Amino acid sequence: xxxxxxxxxxxxxxxxxxxxxxxxxxxxxxxxxxxxxxxxxxxxxxxxxxxxxxxxxxxxxxxxxxxxxxxxxxxxxxxxxxxxx
Amino acid sequence: xxxxxxxxxxxxxxxxxxxxxxxxxxxxxxxxxxxxxxxxxxxxxxxxxxxxxxxxxxxxxxxxxxxxxxxxxxxxxxxxxxxxxxxxxxxxxxxxxxxxxxxxxxxxxxxxxxxxxxxxxxxxxxxxxxxxxxxxxxxxxxxxxxxxxxxxxxxxxxxxxxxxxxxxxxxxxxxxxxxxxxxxxxxxxxxxxxxxxxxxxxxxxxxxxxxxxxxxxxxxxxxxxxxxxxxxxxxxxxxxxxxxxxxxxxxxxxxxxxxxxxxxxxxxxxxxxxxxxxxxxxxxxxxxxxxxxxxxxxxxxxxxxxxxxxxxxxxxxxxxxxxxxxxxxxxxxxxxxxxxxxxxxxxxxxxxxxxxxxxxxxxxxxxxxxxxxxxxxxxxxxxxxxxxxxxxxxxxxxxxxxxxxxxxxxxxxxxxxxxxxxxxxxxxxxxxxxxxxxxxxxxxxxxxxxxxxxxx
Numbered sequence: 001x002x003x004x005x006x007x008x009x010x011x012x013x014x015x016x017x018x019x020x021x022x023x024x025x026x027x028x029x030x031x032x033x034x035x036x037x038x039x040x041x042x043x044x045x046x047x048x049x050x051x052x053x054x055x056x057x058x059x060x061x062x063x064x065x066x067x068x069x070x071x072x073x074x075x076x077x078x079x080x081x082x083x084x085x
Numbered sequence: 086x087x088x089x090x091x092x093x094x095x096x097x098x099x100x101x102x103x104x105x106x107x108x109x110x111x112x113x114x115x116x117x118x119x120x121x122x123x124x125x126x127x128x129x130x131x132x133x134x135x136x137x138x139x140x141x142x143x144x145x146x147x148x149x150x151x152x153x154x155x156x157x158x159x160x161x162x163x164x165x166x167x168x169x170x171x172x173x174x175x176x177x178x179x180x181x182x183x184x185x186x187x188x189x190x191x192x193x194x195x196x197x198x199x200x201x202x203x204x205x206x207x208x209x210x211x212x213x214x215x216x217x218x219x220x221x222x223x224x225x226x227x228x229x230x231x232x233x234x235x236x237x238x239x240x241x242x243x244x245x246x247x248x249x250x251x252x253x254x255x256x257x258x259x260x261x262x263x264x265x266x267x268x269x270x271x272x273x274x275x276x277x278x279x280x281x282x283x284x285x286x287x288x289x290x291x292x293x294x295x296x297x298x299x300x301x302x303x304x305x306x307x308x309x310x311x312x313x314x315x316x317x318x319x320x321x322x323x324x325x326x327x328x329x330x331x332x333x334x335x336x337x338x339x340x341x342x343x344x345x346x347x348x349x350x351x352x353x354x355x356x357x358x359x360x361x362x363x364x365x366x367x368x369x370x371x372x373x374x375x376x377x378x379x380x381x382x383x384x385x386x387x388x389x390x391x392x393x394x395x396x397x398x399x400x401x402x403x404x405x406x407x408x409x410x411x412x413x414x415x416x417x418x419x420x421x422x423x424x425x426x427x428x429x430x431x432x433x434x435x436x437x438x439x440x441x442x443x444x445x446x447x448x449x450x451x452x453x454x455x456x457x458x459x460x461x462x463x464x465x466x467x468x469x470x471x472x473x474x475x476x477x478x479x480x481x482x483x484x485x486x487x488x489x490x491x492x493x494x495x496x497x498x499x500x501x502x503x504x505x506x507x508x509x510x511x512x513x514x515x516x517x518x519x520x521x522x523x524x525x526x527x528x529x530x531x532x533x534x535x536x537x538x539x540x541x
């Protein structure tokens with residue numbers, strides 16, 4: 001591991017351990033995962049996206065593709081272990 | 086950009102200033118100043134055409150919307166279709182947003198013109214504006230010093246008159262901290278008031294989109310525009326609309342303002358002197374000032390870092406470079422890597438309960454203490470940042486850097502709202518007053534800030 005990464009890892013562990021130290025005397029309480037509890041859990045299906053919007057989305061989506069084959073399909077990185085075989 | 090937000094809107098509606106002229110002036114100001122300030126990463130090439138469309142609507146007498154003709158900056162972690170939403174990181178350096186975030190849709194529907202994408206700390210990991218892969222942002226209100234972060238470019242753009250209003254985001258203080266350092270106005274809304282759809286997350290349970298503006302009117306106007314339920318999103322509160330502008334002028338004589346002795350324990354005396362002066366002004370305006378207890382305020386910061394890092398680690402697992410962009414750990418800066426390592430450490434199965442769940446208990450404690458304090462008063466006022474902004478490029482330890490968030494992260498844990506307005510200066514450097522309100526208490530927070538703005 002590079003020296004930079006090691007040093008960052010050390011400082012990350014320090015942050016976490018300093019929390020443990022600072023929370024030592026605090027009471028045990030119920031955990032709060034989210035600040036509000038009255039969320040809209042059930043979502044409506046809604047209407048399908050208009051065709052023009054879908055076309056725009058596709059164009060933008062394709063513009064983000066780093067590599068594609070000659071038919072315009074997205075090429076993703078082949079796992080290194082597969083290349084080595 | 087020279088005038089107050091209300092005055093400018095009136096000029097646009099009366100036809101004295103066209104949307105095109107307004108956008109053109111903003112672009113000229115960016116051209117003139119942004120090489121030095123670095124408040125923008127990318128500009129919208131269609132801004133002028135969008136302004137022409139607004140002018141046509143106004144000319145035809147159609148409803149042009151409450152932001153008609155205003156130039157709006159968007160933080161680079163908010164998706165704006167066709168513009169690069171980079172999070173100021175090499176990881177997403179070439180990512181062109183495929184859609185508009187819900188808040189961007191609302192701004193556009195209200196006639197606002199997105200002028201460009203603001204610079205920021207990389208993935209919103211920072212409180213200084215120095216961690217961007219596109220270079221650090223300078224502070225127009227205190228040149229050579231940090232503008233604060235992570236919404237560094239947004240606050241700097243407002244302070245330099247490069248745009249009228251900004252869409253920014255606040256996780257542990259990212260709207261409030263730069264508002265304070267740059268002498269502008271901002272508000273972190275109550276968790277869930279503003280839709281988060283389209284925001285590239287830092288920490289999903291803390292992130293909130295909110296406005297930065299040159300004045301309280303602009304802040305209230307933008308918040309009115311973007312707040313309210315999004316039926317496609319399960320994390321927005323069930324509110325159809327909000328109204329803040331109508332009550333901005335209501336006097337604050339019946340308001341109870343709380344202060345805590347904890348603030349002076351944690352804050353540079355020079356900063357505290359300015360804050361005490363602002364509290365005195367509120368007293369002179371007729372507000373009743375009382376002391377409140379926040380016994381564990383200083384415990385908030387480290388608990389916030391534990392929860393935020395665990396959530397950030399989880400959020401960044403998708404940036405693995407297999408389909409798009411580059412693997413985050415290979416190209417990110419030190420602060421992003423530190424938070425990923427922190428989150429990795431916390432998230433290991435054997436550590437469960439010791440760190441993350443314990444931090445969630447501290448969140449319960451802080452939430453309870455703020456609720457008890459805010460049951461006694463309408464708002465709590467105090468400093469936003471405990472110290473003055475350092476000079477750009479100064480080497481700070483991670484602990485010194487984290488200290489910038491001491492007074493803003495507790496409100497993020499409590500899930501309530503807080504606004505920031507300039508209280509004064511120390512040696513020409515702005516100091517912001519943080520006005521902390523109840524859940525959905527934005528109206529009162531804005532009223533208090535507006536009253537203070539009027540006496541300046």
